[in-house]
Amino acid sequence: MIAEIRNLELCNVKFRRGTAAVIGETVPMPLYWRQYANHQDPLRNAGIHGDVRPISQQDSHLRLQITGSNQDNSISSLFKLHITFDAALQSYIFAISAELRIPAGKFWHATYNSAHGELEFCNFWPEHCFEPAVPQRKKYQACYIQRSEKVSRIPHHHLDTSDKNNIHLKKGDRFSWLLEDQNPVVEIIAGANIEAGICAYMWDTHFACRVIPRSSSSKAITLTDQCFQAAFRLYAIDRQHAERVAKHADITNNQELLHHPLYLEGINTFANTLADFPEHAPNLWPWGFETTSDSSPSSIFIYDKSKGFDDHFSLAIFQKEGATSRWLATTIGPAFGQQDFVDAARYRLTAHICTANVRHAHIAIRLHRTGLGSVFDLSNYETFRSPQRLSGTNNWQKIELVTPPISPKPDRLHLILEQIGAGKSWFDNVVLEKLENGNEANI
Numbered sequence: 001m002i003a004e005i006r007n008l009e010l011c012n013v014k015f016r017r018g019t020a021a022v023i024g025e026t027v028p029m030p031l032y033w034r035q036y037a038n039h040q041d042p043l044r045n046a047g048i049h050g051d052v053r054p055i056s057q058q059d060s061h062l063r064l065q066i067t068g069s070n071q072d073n074s075i076s077s078l079f080k081l082h083i084t085f086d087a088a089l090q091s092y093i094f095a096i097s098a099e100l101r102i103p104a105g106k107f108w109h110a111t112y113n114s115a116h117g118e119l120e121f122c123n124f125w126p127e128h129c130f131e132p133a134v135p136q137r138k139k140y141q142a143c144y145i146q147r148s149e150k151v152s153r154i155p156h157h158h159l160d161t162s163d164k165n166n167i168h169l170k171k172g173d174r175f176s177w178l179l180e181d182q183n184p185v186v187e188i189i190a191g192a193n194i195e196a197g198i199c200a201y202m203w204d205t206h207f208a209c210r211v212i213p214r215s216s217s218s219k220a221i222t223l224t225d226q227c228f229q230a231a232f233r234l235y236a237i238d239r240q241h242a243e244r245v246a247k248h249a250d251i252t253n254n255q256e257l258l259h260h261p262l263y264l265e266g267i268n269t270f271a272n273t274l275a276d277f278p279e280h281a282p283n284l285w286p287w288g289f290e291t292t293s294d295s296s297p298s299s300i301f302i303y304d305k306s307k308g309f310d311d312h313f314s315l316a317i318f319q320k321e322g323a324t325s326r327w328l329a330t331t332i333g334p335a336f337g338q339q340d341f342v343d344a345a346r347y348r349l350t351a352h353i354c355t356a357n358v359r360h361a362h363i364a365i366r367l368h369r370t371g372l373g374s375v376f377d378l379s380n381y382e383t384f385r386s387p388q389r390l391s392g393t394n395n396w397q398k399i400e401l402v403t404p405p406i407s408p409k410p411d412r413l414h415l416i417l418e419q420i421g422a423g424k425s426w427f428d429n430v431v432l433e434k435l436e437n438g439n440e441a442n443i
Contacts (some may be wrong), residue, residue, distance in 0.1 A: 002014045002015075002017065002083075003023075003083070003094070004030065005031065005052050005064070005066070006249070006367055008030065008031050008032050008047045008066055008068055009028035009029060009030050009031060009047070010021055010029040010030075010081075010094075011024060011025050011028035011029070012024065012025060013029075013094070013234075014092070015092050015182060015184070015236035015247055016090060016091060016092070016182070016236065017234060019028060020183070021127055022126050022127055022182055022184050022236060023124070023125070023126070023127065023184075024128075026125075026127065026131075027123075027125035028278065029122065030045075030047055030120075030123060031043065031066040031079045031081070031096075031099040032046040032047040032050065032066070032077040032079065032119055033045070033046045033068075033075070033077045033098065033120065033228075034046060034047065034120050035110060035111065035113075035120065036116075036120045036123065036208070036244070037110060037113075037421070038194070038232075039120070039280070042071035043070050043071050043072060043074075043109075043112070043249040044070065044168040046068040046069050046070050046076070046077035046100070047077075048068070048069065048070050049068060049069045049070075049071075049073065050066065050068030050069060050077070051066075051067060051293045052065070052066050052281075053065045053066075053067075055080075060084060060085070061082060061083060061084045062081075063081070063082050063083075064080070064081045064083075065080055065430060066078070068080065069313045073106075074102065074106040074108050075100060075101065075102050075106070076103070076108060077098070077099070078096045078101075079097070079098050079099075081094060081095070081096050081097075082094075083098075088237065089235055089237060090238065091235040091236045091237070092235065093234070093235045094233065094234040094235070095231075095232075095234055096122075096231065096232055096233070096234070097189075097190075097229070097230075097231040098121040098229065098230045099227065099228070099229050100121075100228040100229075101226075101227050102223045102224055102225065102226050102227075103224075103225065104224065104225040105225075107223070107224050108223045108224070109220060109222050109223075110211055110212065110220065110221050110222075110223055111219065111220050112212045112216070112218070112219040113197075113208070113212075113221065113360070114165070114214075115164075115165045115166065115197035116165065116166060116197030116206045116207075116208050116210075117193065117194060117198050117206075117207075117209045117210035117211070117372075118172060118208060118209070118210060118212055118321060119207030119208050119210075119211060120206050120207065120208035121191075121208065121209070121232075122186065122206075122230075122232060123204060123206050123207070124179050124204060124205055124207070124234070125203070125204030125205075126139065126140055126184050127139075129202065129203050129204070130156075130201070130202035130203055130282070133247070135249045136340050136396070139158065139180050140178060140179070140180060140183075140203070141155065141156055141179060141282075142154055142155045142179075142246075143175065143177055143178075143198055143203065143205065144158055144175075144177075144178050144245055144246065144249055145169075145171075145173065145174070145175055145176075145191070145247065146174040146175075146176070147173050148172070149248075150250070151245060151246075151249040152249065153246070153249040153250065154198060155249055155254075155271060155281060156203050156281065156282050157200075157257075157265055157274055157281035157282060157284070158200050158201065158281075158282075158284065158285045158286065158331070159200060159256065159257065159286050159407055160200040160286075160333075161254055161256045161257070161260075162256065163254065164198040164199075165197050166197065167198070168194070168195055169188045169191075169192065169195070169196055169197040169207070170188060170191075171189060171190060171191075171361075172187075172188065173187070173188045174187045175185070175188075175196065175205065175207075176237070176242070177203075178228040178245065179239065179246055180239065180242075181238065182236045182238070182408055183198070183236055183237050183239070183241075184234065184236050185233075185234070185235055185236065185237060185240070186205070186207065186232055186233075186234060187232060187234075187235070188230075188232050188254070189229060189231035189232055189233060189439045190229065190231040191209060191229065191230030191231065191232075193206060193209050193210045193211070194208070194209055194210075194230065195208060195209075195210045195418070201207045203250070204332050204424075205233070207230075211228075211229060212400045213221065219354050225270055239427060252348040253275075257273055257274045258273050258275050259273070259303055260273055260286045260287075260303070261273065261283075261286065261287045261303050262274060262284050262287070262329060263285050263286065264284075265338075266431060267429055267430070267431045268329075268429070268430040268431065269308070269310075269311055269429060270303070270313040270314055270315060271311055271313045274286075275312055283337060285331035285336060286331075287327050287328065287329050288327070288328050288329075289317075289327050289328065290324065290326060290328065291303040291319075291323050291324070291325040291326075292323045292324045292325070298319055298320050298321045298323060299317070299318075299319040299323050299325045300317070300318040301315075301316070301317060301325070302315070302317075303315060303319050304316045304426060307354075307426055308426075308428045309352040309354075309428040309429050310428075310429070313428070313429075314354075314426040314427060314428040315327045315427045315428075316424065316426045317361075317417075317419040317424070317425050318424045319419065319421075319422055321422055322359075322420075322421050322422065324418065324419070324420050324421075325418070325419050326416050326417060326418040326419070327416075327417040327427065328414055328416055328417075329414065329415040329416045329430075330412070330415075332412075332415070332432070332443060333410070333411065334410065334411070335375075335411065338443075339443070340409075341406075341409045341410045341411065341413065341434075342409060342434065342436055343406075343407050343408065343409040344405040344406065344407045344409070344436075345405065345409070345435060345436040346402055346403050346404065346405055346435040346436075346439060347365055347367075347403045347406070347413070347432060347433070347434060347435065347443075348401070348403075348432070348433045348435055349363055349364075349365050349386075349415060350398065350399070350400045350429075350430070350431050350433075351363045351398075351399055351417060351427050351428070351430040351431075352397065352398050352421075352427070352428045353390055353394070353397055353398070353425060353426065353427055353428075354393075354394060354395060354396045354397075354422060354425070354428075355390045355392065355393060355423060355425045355426075356393050356424040356425075357392065357422070357423045357424065358390065358391065358392065358393075358419060358421065358422070358424060358425050359391060359419075359420055359421025359422060359423055360389045360390070360419070360421060360423040361390045361391075361419045361420075361423075362385055362386045362388070362389035362390070362418055363386045363397065363401060363415070363416060363417055363418070363427075363430075364383050364384060364386065364401070364416040365383070365384045365401065365403055365413065365414070365415060365416070365432075366378075366382070366383045366384075366410060366413075366414040366416055366417075367381060367382055367384075367403075367406065367410040367411060367414065368380055368381045368382075368411060368412040369382070369406065369408045369409070369410055370408045370409055372408070372412065374442070375412050381414075383416075384401060384403045385401065386399050386400065386401040387401065390425075396428070402435070413432075417430065427441075
């Protein structure tokens with residue numbers, strides 16, 4: 001067996017007999033059109049209804065037809081899969097043509113995607129590329145894009161840098177994960193306005209057709225009486241071939257790495273960026289931020305390299321109106337390759353805060369308990385805020401909060417550095433500790 005199709009998804013794909021699967025069961029590849037990240041909405045993916053039918057089979061090839069539709073049958077998806085073996089590559093070739101139809105009189109709503117095209121026809125994740133719960137070496141160190149004679153390298157790290165987004169691809173372009181004994185390749189055969197995006201969490205890549213231009217002021221459209229097509233090939237190249245590709249890659253120093261604060265175990269002084277730890281890039285995670293402001297200039301997030309509690313580094317929020325804005329560390333715990341949480345433990349969050357004419361500034365822990373609803377729904381989370389919050393203008397002050405014992409144990413835990421209303425605030429020396437049986441341990 002070299003592959004399976006389950007629930008209209010391709011899995012257990014072996015490009016060579018006797019080797020390990022490159023597409024596994026953890027993240028199978030959908031053989032239907034969908035919109036990511038609305039793909040779980042039964043109206044936004046064509047994997048709700050469908051079937052698989054053999055077209056022809058001989059010793060040298062296999063042809064299959066995969067049809068699908070969404071919940072209200074407003075779209076039809078047709079994938080044709082042709083499997084052959086290439087003696088030169090010593091790899092099975094999975095040639096796929098994909099067609100999406102929205103008939104006249106039917107309507108499909110599409111939502112703008114800032115990272116890649118809206119209409120996804122391929123999501124590819126190589127097995128063992130990232131496995132948070134297993135302390136083993138992650139396979140594949142980077143993604144490579146071959147365009148004619150030019151090769152670009154996008155290293156694997158968890159920062160959502162611009163080189164991961166809106167990767168324009170056309171006929172003949174090849175997208176690969178390197179450098180192992182087996183190295184998967186997605187080669188574009190046909191399709192218009194294809195833009196791919198690499199997930200910063202686990203380095204799967206979404207290949208999709210863009211239907212809402214990035215320059216458009218509209219963030220949603222309704223499609224009707226339209227047809228979209230794409231075609232691509234999947235195969236693997238060996239290590240020697242991959243080394244030749246990697247040798248010709250353009251390797252540039254990404255200056256964006258200097259402007260992303262990292263979450264580190266122990267005291268977060270914000271003195272280091274990913275550029276300081278290139279060999280540990282796949283295992284480090286950034287701080288993020290969010291705001292309730294609809295006007296981005298009114299809430300400004302600054303990685304300040306001129307002001308700190310006991311050095312010259314901190315995270316700052318400047319805003320002019322009554323928004324709520326926050327820096328967040330959301331990548332803590334076993335889902336992100338770190339130690340598991342403990343049942344009934346308490347958690348202490350400490351930070352130093354400095355403010356200028358601020359309404360309120362404080363810290364908080366937001367957590368999700370194991371088994372209590374979806375981790376993707378924030379309404380299933382609990383928030384514990386520091387009893388002390390700063391208002392007005394204050395020099396550096398130490399703020400602390402301690403949670404009650406958490407049982408069931410959390411499976412997600414977020415650190416929040418928050419400002420409510422206008423003013424300026426700086427946060428430094430942030431540390432999370434686990435309190436268990438009278439013992440303290442940094443997380």
